[in-house]
Amino acid sequence: MSKWTTANLPDQTGRTIIVTGANSGLGAATARALSEAGARVILACRDTAKAERVAAGLRGATEVRELDLANLNSVRAFADSIERVDVLINNAGVMALPLRRTADGFEMQFGTNHLGHFALTNLLLDRLTDRVVTVSSVAHRIGRIDLADPNWEQRRYDRWLAYGQSKLANLMFAFELQRRLAGEGAAVISVAAHPGYAATELMSHTESIQDAIMWLGNRTLAPTAAEGALPTLFAATADVVPGAFYGPDGFLGLRGNPALAGSARSAKDRKVATELWELSEKLCGLI
Numbered sequence: 001m002s003k004w005t006t007a008n009l010p011d012q013t014g015r016t017i018i019v020t021g022a023n024s025g026l027g028a029a030t031a032r033a034l035s036e037a038g039a040r041v042i043l044a045c046r047d048t049a050k051a052e053r054v055a056a057g058l059r060g061a062t063e064v065r066e067l068d069l070a071n072l073n074s075v076r077a078f079a080d081s082i083e084r085v086d087v088l089i090n091n092a093g094v095m096a097l098p099l100r101r102t103a104d105g106f107e108m109q110f111g112t113n114h115l116g117h118f119a120l121t122n123l124l125l126d127r128l129t130d131r132v133v134t135v136s137s138v139a140h141r142i143g144r145i146d147l148a149d150p151n152w153e154q155r156r157y158d159r160w161l162a163y164g165q166s167k168l169a170n171l172m173f174a175f176e177l178q179r180r181l182a183g184e185g186a187a188v189i190s191v192a193a194h195p196g197y198a199a200t201e202l203m204s205h206t207e208s209i210q211d212a213i214m215w216l217g218n219r220t221l222a223p224t225a226a227e228g229a230l231p232t233l234f235a236a237t238a239d240v241v242p243g244a245f246y247g248p249d250g251f252l253g254l255r256g257n258p259a260l261a262g263s264a265r266s267a268k269d270r271k272v273a274t275e276l277w278e279l280s281e282k283l284c285g286l287i
Helices: 025-036 048-056 072-080 108-127 138-142 159-183 210-220 230-237 270-284
Strands: 016-020 040-045 062-066 085-090 128-135 189-193 245-248 258-260
Touching: 016 025, 016 108, 025 040, 025 048, 025 230, 040 048, 048 062, 062 072, 072 108, 085 108, 085 230, 108 128, 108 159, 108 270, 128 159, 128 230, 138 159, 159 189, 159 245, 159 270, 189 230, 230 245, 230 258
Parallel strands: 016 040, 016 085, 040 062, 085 128, 128 189, 189 245
Antiparallel strands: 245 258
8 A cells, every 4th residue: 555644535525434532642733634635523532621622623514522432421421412423533531540430330441442432332323324443553562352341340450451352342333333334234334443652641640760761752652643643544545355353554653654453362253242242221221
């Protein structure tokens, strides 16, 4: 694949695209590029004040709506407010937090990164026309889905393994969603993406010395948020393979041009994916 940049974005005029977590980092960069390509972008964010500041700097039609993925009541209220959407980009996330719980009692990373987006996607499916893009991470490779204890209630909490579990869940959800959509003969498709290593605020909330280490990495090594957003933008607008996973094509998938990405064998475990889906439905109150 030749080098793909925002200059390659197809015209998005007339399309409505939701970007979760568009108030900063990858989400803001994604929203900016889509807006410049002509899309009507809905910035779905918990911090609406920050989102409004981002929206004020965008050229195209934008709208800020409140969405707290760590609160299923907020997810339902947001979904109820949407009449029609072409593309849903499940971008928002938290990373390597100390042990915290969502409003519904879930471990914060699993609850926000996976369950919030799982509920949102399912609640919007009847109003989606094109595709769902779910943002995972290379960190999915360190994850393991513990179906008996996904919310870290019975085992000693590890912030990075919890993050890995949530990102593996994102990827498995994207794959399983595509299988279900294809099985129903739906026109909507599901695609996954990851940014590689990108400089964002995501890396500044561990509340530990790791914040300073990752800040230094952001300043000296990491590609920009705009570069990190390219695989998501490609997955959201290009002629893609349904059910595929896209990320940077460089060393270890950390930076480079958007391309098909490899995934851990665990991400392709259909039995666990089905069980995770059923558990997620139950936890989110969708059955």
